[in-house]
Amino acid sequence: MKTKTPALPYVLWMIIFTVIPLALVAFYAITDPQGHFTIDYISQVGEYTPVLVRSIWLAAVSSVISLLIAYPLAFWISRRAWNHQRTMVMLVMLPMWMNFLLRTYAWMTILEKNGLINRFLGLFGIGPLELIYTPGAVVLGMIYNYLPAMILPLYSIMTKIPNSIIEAAQDLGCNTWDVLWKVLVPLTVPGISTGVIMVFVPSVSTFIISRMLGGGGNLLIGDLIELQFLGNAYNPNLGAAISLVLMVLILLCMSVTNQFGDEEKGEMLK
Amino acid sequence: MKKILMMGAAICLALGLSLPALAAVQVEDEAYYTRFKGQGKSINVHNWGEYIADGSDGYLDVVKEFEELTGIKVNYTTFSTNEEVYARLRNGGANYDILVPSDYMVARMIREGMLEKLDFDNLPNFKYIDESFHNPNFDPTNEYSVPYTWGTVGIIYNTMMVDEQDLGSWDLLWNAKYMKNILMFANPRDDFGIALKRLGYPMNPENPQQLQEALELLKEQKPLVQAYVMDEIFDKMIGGEAAIAPYYAGDAITMMQDNPDLGYFVPEEGTNRFVDAVVIPTCAQEKECAEMFINFLMEPEVAASNISYIGYSSPNNGALAIMPKEITGNKIAYPDDEVIAKTEGWIDLSPEMNLAVDAAWTELLSTDEQYSRWLIPIMMLVCIIMSITINVSRAYRKRRDRKYADQLPPRTR
Known part of the structure; x- marks a missing residue:
């Protein structure tokens, strides 16, 4: 343990591919194309507040819904027999074997005006409903794509809770609600916070889901960044400034998560 | 002799394009194409996706034909937007010999000195290009580009x-x-x-x-x-x-x-009216080989095969002459002169105008709700302060806990 040599490859990797790029993003964000210092680009980000607020809102909604779906499911899976659990986890992972774009593309076919849902509803004389190109469709796409990232951490922490703890709580007079709130939730806080981060962070910076399911009519922050680098005006400085704002936001999320994780350890100590 | 060859090709094409594309392309000047043979040269071609005949549906496999004729290896890659190509060149590290950007991007690249001047002595087939495509407004002196398709x-x-x-x-x-x-x-x-x-x-x-x-x-x-x-x-x-x-x-x-x-x-x-044109960027390593490729693309037989495959319109009169009437007579692809007369081509906008267009585009695609400009800076500040507070208070608590942990007797479970 004394020697640090085994960590050297990773340290090098991290410096070259994480630290230096981050420094470059920060550098681009506070300079103009000639390389002079300026905060114009950072303050320009203010003009895109509606886009940012919308991205955060949609990502937050999908995180909360994902949590509500994933929590009971993860608990249910963790109470099955071991070989059943393995099958269930594999089923959760299964969509991830498919390409991300393909999965989102499939939703387009389902939600379209002449898509599967509307054709089915048409049999009963309902619709056609406007399903695709709505904020709801974007949230659906985010949940569908990132739900496994919520289920897995929750599941892995729940398998570590023995049934005896729940039984003990019930013995001591807890009803189902109390078991959930006083025993399960406090014990699974690290899983919840990891899951929320794992859904929120990719959702807030996604750019292809909003284009495919949102119709490209309402940008999200990821689209905006993409537009700066691959768009007509080629404005990497503004793109870097927007990324920097996004990074600060994610930094906060991470700090909050660490906070929960630590408190958990602290409580266990006491 | 040339006429007979051309008629033969025309008949082949007219009789249905299902003939296997095994027959090598007939070129006028073979010596021109074979002069680099055996020198192990290669060129990097960067084109739009689905933008060259690839041997399917009985059309020529243009890249393969070129390789067989000249002995120059072609590394063929594709892109999907002009802006992508531009960003790739600007970031450096790219080494393409041939690009096929659209008109306005050609103009922008010329303005920013990203393109090589072409040596038209090496491009004898330029004679096939229709007069109306000479000196286009995106390349007024016609020194940098050769039109590939239009529409x-x-x-x-x-x-x-x-x-x-x-x-x-x-x-x-x-x-x-x-x-x-x-x-x-x-x-x-x-x-x-x-x-x-x-x-x-x-x-x-x-x-x-x-x-x-x-x-x-x-x-x-x-x-x-x-x-x-x-x-x-x-x-x-x-x-x-x-x-x-x-x-x-x-x-x-x-x-x-x-x-x-x-x-x-x-x-x-x-x-x-847009034009996609073939150009050579300044990062090209094999300019003469690249020019040879451009010249090959203008061979009537090759151009006819490409344009039939792509489905856009061709500026190449040689190709139009040997293509079936059903294609060249299609008013959608080849509209009447009065329609053409009312068309405009893209030109390169000034950098300020480009930024303004992008800003307007973002404004169009953003939601209409109004928020204060200060929301973002304030939010950033709050985020940073909160992160620091959380981390500092945690460090403080940890130190305190460690202190107590030392003082307290170990707990029995």
Whole structure:
């Protein structure tokens, strides 16, 4: 343990591919194309507040819904027999074997005006409903794509809770609600916070889901960044400034998560 | 002799393009093409996706033919937007010998010194290029580029969903009757070009005032628009998901083959004529080999095969002469002169104008809700302060806990 040599490859990797790029993003964000210092680009980000607020809102909604779906499911899976659990986890992972774009593309076919849902509803004389190109469709796409990232951490922490703890709580007079709130939730806080981060962070910076399911009519922050680098005006400085704002936001999320994780350890100590 | 060869090729093509493309391309000057043979040279070609005949459907496999004829290896890669190519060149590290950007991007690259001048002595086949494509406005002295394909923008509509009396003008895209049945381009130049044309301005905005008016017009149209898309238009129009979409003529022909209910017209106000041109960037390593490739692309037989495969229009008179009448007589791909007379080409906008177009485009696609400009800086500040507070307080608590942990006797479980 004394020697640090085994960590050297990773340290090098991290410096070259994480630290230096981050420094470059920060550098681009506070300079103009000639390389002079300026905060114009950072303050320009203010003009895109509606886009940012919308991205955060949609990502937050999908995180909360994902949590509500994933929590009971993860608990249910963790109470099955071991070989059943393995099958269930594999089923959760299964969509991830498919390409991300393909999965989102499939939703387009389902939600379209002449898509599967509307054709089915048409049999009963309902619709056609406007399903695709709505904020709801974007949230659906985010949940569908990132739900496994919520289920897995929750599941892995729940398998570590023995049934005896729940039984003990019930013995001591807890009803189902109390078991959930006083025993399960406090014990699974690290899983919840990891899951929320794992859904929120990719959702807030996604750019292809909003284009495919949102119709490209309402940008999200990821689209905006993409537009700066691959768009007509080629404005990497503004793109870097927007990324920097996004990074600060994610930094906060991470700090909050660490906070929960630590408190958990602290409580266990006491 | 040449005439007989050409007629032979014409007959082959006319008799149905299903003949296997095994026969090597007949070229006039073989010595020109074989002079680098055996030297192990290679060129990097960067083209649009699906933009060269690849041996399918009985067309030539252009890259393979070129390699066999000249002994030069071709590394063929594709891109999907002009901006992508531009960003790749600007970031450095790219080493392409051949690019096929669109008109306005060619102009921008010329202005920024990113292109090599071509040596037209090495391009004898330039004689096949139609006069009207010489000295185009994106390359006024015609020193940097050779046109590859061209086309116009028009409106594709579903005859089952659109009334005939509504057709004829760009106004169709603003017709509230077709609410949520209209698709628009997902790129700013085409959308703003259409809006400017409808306002009676040139398609290349001349001042911020015109751009602002176009933005207002597009904002007014936004509630009617189902989605802003590019190649998704194929699926949407063929599947009847939308009724109206402006798109490129060559693609309109493809869509109409798949769905006979579709119609196409060029609005009376006039439209855009785009040209995709072959250029050599300054990062090219093998300029002469690249010029040889460009010359090969202009061989009538090769150009005819390419254009039949792509479905756009050809500027190459040699190719047009040997192509079947059904293709060259198609009014969508080769519109009448009076339609052409009303078209405009893209020019390169000034850097300021480019930024303004991008800003307007972002404004169009952002939600309308208004928030204070200060929200973001304040939010950032709050985020940073909160992060620091959380981390500092945690460090503090940890230290305190450690202190107590030392003092307290170990707990019994």
